Amino acid sequence: MKKKKKIEKLRKYDYLKKDFENVVKELQSKCKHPKKGVYWADEWWAFGHGTGRKLKICSFCNKIIETKPKKPQWVCGIKRKKYRKLINKLKQNLKEERK
Secondary structure, eight states: OHHHHHHHHHHHHHHHHHHHHHHHHHHHHHOOOOGGGEEEEEEEEETTEEEEEEEEEETTTOOEEEEEEOOOSEETTEEHHHHHHHHHHHHHHHHHHHO
């Protein structure tokens, strides 16, 4: 009995999910993305960890219209220039140790 109920619930979930996705696709295809309803946002893969990309998003249909690559100024809490210097020093130390 329990397996049948789980299977029925999964079928209902799949049906509702597909129906929702179809409605969202329809809305996004009909939306004209007016200039007033569009904004730029940073992309994050986790809280506090940006990917460095900017996304142009429609506030009405929530569709990503455009993406721009952007170099972040900070890497792991350190400015990019300092980060590069640290890496170069580590590489030099490794080369000297191998000799």
